[in-house]
Amino acid sequence: MEHTVAKVETEERLENVSFGMWLFIASEIMFFTAFFAMYIIMRNAHPELSHPHQLNWVIAGINTFILVISSLFMTNAVNASKEGNGSRTSNNLLVTAGCGLAFLALKAVEYSGEIKEGLLPSTNLFYSCYYTMTGFHGLHIFIGVVVLLILAMRARRGDFTKTYNSPVEVCGLYWSLVEVVWFFLFPVLYLV
Amino acid sequence: MSNKIANKTAIFIMLLAITAAQIGLSFVNLTPMGNILAALLLAASEAILVGLFFMGLNDEKRLIKITALFPFVLFCIMNGAVVMDILVFMKH
Numbered sequence: 001m002e003h004t005v006a007k008v009e010t011e012e013r014l015e016n017v018s019f020g021m022w023l024f025i026a027s028e029i030m031f032f033t034a035f036f037a038m039y040i041i042m043r044n045a046h047p048e049l050s051h052p053h054q055l056n057w058v059i060a061g062i063n064t065f066i067l068v069i070s071s072l073f074m075t076n077a078v079n080a081s082k083e084g085n086g087s088r089t090s091n092n093l094l095v096t097a098g099c100g101l102a103f104l105a106l107k108a109v110e111y112s113g114e115i116k117e118g119l120l121p122s123t124n125l126f127y128s129c130y131y132t133m134t135g136f137h138g139l140h141i142f143i144g145v146v147v148l149l150i151l152a153m154r155a156r157r158g159d160f161t162k163t164y165n166s167p168v169e170v171c172g173l174y175w176s177l178v179e180v181v182w183f184f185l186f187p188v189l190y191l192v
Numbered sequence: 193m194s195n196k197i198a199n200k201t202a203i204f205i206m207l208l209a210i211t212a213a214q215i216g217l218s219f220v221n222l223t224p225m226g227n228i229l230a231a232l233l234l235a236a237s238e239a240i241l242v243g244l245f246f247m248g249l250n251d252e253k254r255l256i257k258i259t260a261l262f263p264f265v266l267f268c269i270m271n272g273a274v275v276m277d278i279l280v281f282m283k284h
Binding site: 022026029033034043057071172180183186191 | 204208211224228230242253260275281
């Protein structure tokens with residue numbers, strides 16, 4: 001006979017999980033900070049390589065909209081998991097993952113357009129920076145989507161309760177991080 | 193709960209408005225460095241909104257607030273130093 005015991009998190013464990021995630025977020029922000037500094041230096045050294053709106057800013061603008069919407073669904077998922085509502089948590093996580101996939105699909109369209117025009121990372125320093133910064137950001141989105149799908153499956157199975165929901169909460173923090181990074185990438189690379 | 197949802201919707205609208213402002217400002221010539229600084233300031237305001245309301249920093253303990261603030265201070269120091277360096281270089 002199998003016994004299932006509902007997981008319960010102590011206040012101390014919750015604090016530790018949250019603190020660990022915030023430390024990870026801090027290291028990620030510093031990781032991207034180095035890229036921004038590199039970009040500003042490159043841009044000053046070679047002003048002729050970049051000019052406003054040279055990349056597809058319309059697609060990037062739509063992607064910004066998609067990420068902002070996804071964060072609404074992510075916060076809904078976090079709230080639902082705190083209420084122990086597995087199906088609502090799962091649905092919101094799936095919509096968030098769908099938004100992430102839409103973001104990646106549009107990014108692929110954008111990349112393919114540039115590659116068709118022969119604009120590759122080796123074209124010049126601007127495109128090296130552009131592909132590096134957006135590529136790493138896209139990788140973060142992809143990892144987020146995989147985690148969201150796993151969590152959605154677990155939520156559907158009823159793994160998250162009122163007393164155990166830290167994975168969803170921590171994933172929410174991660175998703176907000178990728179959104180914040182995009183808020184800086186979008187204007188700096190696409191608009192100015 | 194409904195109050196919380198209303199707050200989140202208000203933040204959502206503000207984020208969209210700031211993005212629209214960023215796009216609008218990019219068509220105004222504020223000098224290349226001015227445009228970058230304006231874009232970074234608007235992006236920072238979006239990051240603050242997301243941090244406070246979507247990531248729940250508003251309700252977190254002091255240790256978490258400091259941990260979250262720390263990389264932004266480093267971000268400002270590093271990029272501020274780069275911008276200052278460029279401005280001094282341009283003067284000479």
